Amino acid sequence: MINNLKLRLGWGSVGNQNVTDNAYLATYSSVATIWGTGLLASNTPNPDLKWETTNSSNIGLDLNLFDNRIEFIADLYYKKTNNLLLQVPLPAYVGTAGNGAAASPWKNIGSLENKGIELTLNTVNIDTKGFQWRSNLVFSLNRNKVLSLDTESSVIDKTVTSGSTTTIITRTAVGEPIGQFYGYKVIGRFEKATDFYYKDAEGNIKATALPEDMEIGKNGVWIGDYMFEDVNNDGVINEEDRTYIGNPNPDFTFGFGNSFSYKGFDLNIFLSGSYGNEVVNWGRTQLENPRENTNLLRSALDYAKLELIDPNGGDTYDNVRISGGDPLMPRMASSSASNVSNYRFSDRFVEDGSYLRIQSISFGYTFPKKWMNKIKLENLRLYCNMQNVYTFSKYKGYDPEIGSTNQDALLTGFDNYRYPSPRIYTFGLNVTF
Amino acid sequence: MKTNKFICSLLLAASIGAAGCSDFLDVENNSTITGENFYQSEDDFMAATTALYNKVWFDFNDKFYYALGDGRGFNLYAPYSDYIYPFTDLTETGLTGPLVSAWQSLYNVVQQSNKVIKGIKGGVGDDDVKQPYIAEARFMRGVAYYYLAMLWGNVIINEDSDILVQNPIVNTSPRSDVFEFAIRDMEYAAKYLPETAAAAGRVDRYSAFAFLSRFYLTVAGYSDNPNSGVRNEEYLELAKKAAKKVIDDSDFEFLDNYEDLFKIENNNNAETIFALQWIPNGDYGVTNTMQAYFACGSEITNDDASWGYWTRAQPNVVFEYQPEDVRRKSTWMAYGDHYDEIQKASGGYTYDKTTDALNVKKYVCGSTKDNSNISRMNCPINTYMMRLAEVYLIYAEAILGNNEVTSDEEALKYFNKVHERAGLEPITTLNYEQIRLERRLELCLEGQYWYDLVRRSFYKQQEVIDYITNQKRNEIVPVLWNEEEQVLEVDDSKDITERSIGAIDASIFLLPYPESEAVQNPLLKAEPVSYKFNEEKITDLFTE
Incomplete structure (x- = not known):
């Protein structure tokens, strides 16, 4: 019954020196000037730079059953990376951002662990009378955690500049997975005048926290604006109220392939998917904002419409209500401050990135050899391939399979107008003479 | 044969071994300039x-x-x-x-x-x-x-x-x-x-004195009390001395013609104290992109980078020019204005876009056809950080000091140099309001006016708050340019529209940290x- 049973134990240590050249030396870049070439420091050297080392250990099991019709491979791994190499994001006052900046130093920033399971199941489901059905199921689960960070604040914040805004997108902190989304939490919308106040535990009436330097008013906070969570309970919404609002790392990913063959026909279907990861749909901060003068998504029309409760009354906040629009969208504000506040980086733009994708379908027919011999051909095969056939996902953007922006692990799952994967159809004829 | 092969490989192995691990792996950097070979001369x-x-x-x-x-x-x-x-x-x-x-x-x-x-x-x-x-x-x-x-x-x-x-x-x-x-x-x-810079456009010690005069004048008003109403006499004296040193000892010279200050061929002219130096046809980053944001139409830049049709003069400043002030035309394009240096091939450019508004002229110099140094998004006119005219005005302001008004000869002399170059009649007494106005118009679009207001707010904050409130930034006033009279008039046939603005209070004088x-x-x-x-x-x- 058992054709193969193997227990594997492995341990290894791998180095990584994937940094820019001369990161340990001060380098200079030339700048054109009217007096000839000038030289500007182009980096911040780190003479103490070392290898990054990853120690990994794994335990695996290979099991083949029933005439090899079932093949099962399981791996459990633990990887610990020490002296993690990273180009440290620093505040701009260190002189590391924008034109003429000296690039941030590469540093051995800390240590990181990855642990997980990988399971593979290959089966031959049916193999009779020339009909064969094979399946391949892959499941993988990975958890990563930052163990230590060698920065003063023990966090690394990653900012993104897009258009006229520079904002923090992710934070990496000790004890947490890397590159988690870090922004504001929308807890609701000011729907009516009483929303501007609430009763605390002792029954005292208190003012709801408003964004810093903003007051109740049409040009400040108004009916239809977002209410943000006052994380530190200081009564104002400012950068101290940012918090973790999403994790780009999936709970698990999987792949499921099936291949069928009968006589000359063959059919392959491959599905892949990811579950439990979050994605920032950054394009929505602009395309869904009715105040932007770019092309907009149709959903931008669903901004909260306001009307006067008493049409003869004044334009005061106790006489305004929301009369239409999407229940989750803010109003269209004429003041840029209100607009910027509503469209700040919040969990409104963090979406469920889980998906199931029909990655590929290929169908082919190989003509029988005996026919071929008659027309003096070795082989003749007709086939069609479809890539990226369909994706089941709640994600509102084009493509939930985002990856990392600029290969930066700290900007994973950040959809900054990423060009979506194309759907590809291929029809082909293979002829061998 | 066999032994030969064996000896050969042994020799090869030995030679690699002899080269040594560290020497073999360490690669000297000979291709770039690094900290190890820079700052040697x-x-x-x-x-x-x-x-x-x-x-x-x-x-x-x-x-x-x-x-x-x-x-x-x-x-x-x-x-x-x-x-x-x-x-x-x-x-x-x-x-x-x-x-x-x-x-x-x-x-x-x-x-x-x-x-x-x-x-x-x-x-x-x-x-x-x-x-x-x-x-x-x-x-x-x-x-x-x-x-x-x-x-x-x-x-x-x-x-x-x-x-x-x-x-x-x-x-x-x-x-x-x-x-x-x-x-x-x-x-x-x-x-x-150095007394004299190594090349035109580089700063010399008098550039530093000029900036010192600005710094001293600024700090003279700064104290714990933003409404103290007075400036520190010691710093006023320093501002005066520093400005005077520039006026007396430096090689800087006041140009005769205001218009000449804003032509590419006059980069690093004698009036320039410090200017940012942009490179003709340079890479992005050493270029002056301002014209692209200012130019009111593609006929000026001859390409798509002319996004300034809606970047216009605030009527609030245009109302302050006297009709004969030559600086207006060098700063703003008004209906009927003619510029020889733009669209040279067709005999110059006449602004006729609209009578409802004035568009930007300063730092707008035309297309590559007018000057081969200009390219898309790069009009390499130097950006003034300071020029001698400002030193004159600082000098006059420092002499005025804490007085309401002055008729000090020196103050009037240098103030009037600036004033008369603009085509205006000399004045005989000088007060702060005249300095405010002169600075605003002389240095308009040279990125100075807000700092003038902040400087004043250090000791007369309420006055500045009231001034800004009176600017009525929340109102968009329809205007019409009267070409004959060379004045901007309120267009009564249209309604004033509202614009949302932030609160005007003491907090506006500080920007939020990023x-x-x-x-x-x-x-x-x-x-x-x-x-x-x-x-x-x-x-x-x-x-x-």
Whole structure:
């Protein structure tokens, strides 16, 4: 019954020196000037730079059953990376951002662990009378955690500049997975005048926290604006109220392939998917904002419409209500401050990135050899391939399979107008003479 | 045969082994300039300071220069340009793009200067060779810190980015220390920069004196009490002395013709005290992009980069020009204005877009057909950071000092030089309002007016708040240009429309820190800690 049973134990240590050249030396870049070439420091050297080392250990099991019709491979791994190499994001006052900046130093920033399971199941489901059905199921689960960070604040914040805004997108902190989304939490919308106040535990009436330097008013906070969570309970919404609002790392990913063959026909279907990861749909901060003068998504029309409760009354906040629009969208504000506040980086733009994708379908027919011999051909095969056939996902953007922006692990799952994967159809004829 | 092979491989193995692991793996860097082979001579020092005149200022120049100086100063009306109107409307936040990039740019100036200073100090050469170059870098750092102090008040003072890299979470220093830091940098520059610069456009010690006069005049009004109403006499005296030194001893000369100041061929003219140096046909980063944001139409730039149709004159400033003031035409295009230097091939350009508004002229120079130095998004006219006319006005203002009015001959003489060049009748008595107006019109679109208001707000804050309130930034007044009379008139046939603006109170005189910086360093908003100056103040500048 058992054709193969193997227990594997492995341990290894791998180095990584994937940094820019001369990161340990001060380098200079030339700048054109009217007096000839000038030289500007182009980096911040780190003479103490070392290898990054990853120690990994794994335990695996290979099991083949029933005439090899079932093949099962399981791996459990633990990887610990020490002296993690990273180009440290620093505040701009260190002189590391924008034109003429000296690039941030590469540093051995800390240590990181990855642990997980990988399971593979290959089966031959049916193999009779020339009909064969094979399946391949892959499941993988990975958890990563930052163990230590060698920065003063023990966090690394990653900012993104897009258009006229520079904002923090992710934070990496000790004890947490890397590159988690870090922004504001929308807890609701000011729907009516009483929303501007609430009763605390002792029954005292208190003012709801408003964004810093903003007051109740049409040009400040108004009916239809977002209410943000006052994380530190200081009564104002400012950068101290940012918090973790999403994790780009999936709970698990999987792949499921099936291949069928009968006589000359063959059919392959491959599905892949990811579950439990979050994605920032950054394009929505602009395309869904009715105040932007770019092309907009149709959903931008669903901004909260306001009307006067008493049409003869004044334009005061106790006489305004929301009369239409999407229940989750803010109003269209004429003041840029209100607009910027509503469209700040919040969990409104963090979406469920889980998906199931029909990655590929290929169908082919190989003509029988005996026919071929008659027309003096070795082989003749007709086939069609479809890539990226369909994706089941709640994600509102084009493509939930985002990856990392600029290969930066700290900007994973950040959809900054990423060009979506194309759907590809291929029809082909293979002829061998 | 077999043995031969064996011996050969043995020899090969031995030779590799003999080369040694470390020698074999260590590769010398011979292709780039690195810290190991730089700062070896005076040429290197000069190459290092040379680079401080353009790229590091690029992000500051690109939008913030005018968005803040003239946008917030209410000289510009740009209702659809999100890089200007948040400043005009007083609704900017820590996320507003140009605010963030200006902060970055000013700190790039600081840190690149720091690296130059540190490099030269540790380089090969005698002190008297090194000092002028250190002074040049400190000049740049001083200018950057002046801006940081004017805009954000309490900021981080740093002299060595290598230390900051190790621990970036540090406290700010109080605004007074930041001003003092900028002044000390500039005083060092005034002492050690050469009498005459090595090349036109590089700063000399009188450039430093000119900036000192601005710094002293600014600090003269700064105290704990923003409504003290008086300026410190000692600093006024220093401002006067510094300005006088520039007027008497320097090679700077006042040009006869205002219009000539804003032509590419007059880059680094005798009136220029310090200007950012942009490169014809240079790469992005050493280019002056301003024209692209200002030009009102493609017929001017001859390409698509002319996004300034809706970046216009605020009627509030146009109302202040007298009809005969020649500066108006050099600053703003009004209906019927003719410019020879634009569209040369067809005999010049006549502005006839609209009578409802005035578009930007200053820093707009035409297309590559008019001047081969111009290319798309790069009109390499130098950006004035200061010119002699301002020194004249500072001199007059310092003499006026705490008096309501003055008829001091010197003050009037230099004030009138500026005033008369504009085509106006000389004045016989001088008060602050005249200086305010003269500075606004003379330096309009040169990124100065907001700083003039901030300078005043240090000792007459309420007056400035009232002034800004009276500007009625929330009203868009329809206007019509009267070409015959050369005046802008309110168009009564149309209604005034409303615009949303932020609250006008004392908080408008400080910009918010970029949000990403405040998140990364929570100490930015904590109480400032006074800066420990680690060198003696120069005291003999005016005793020589």
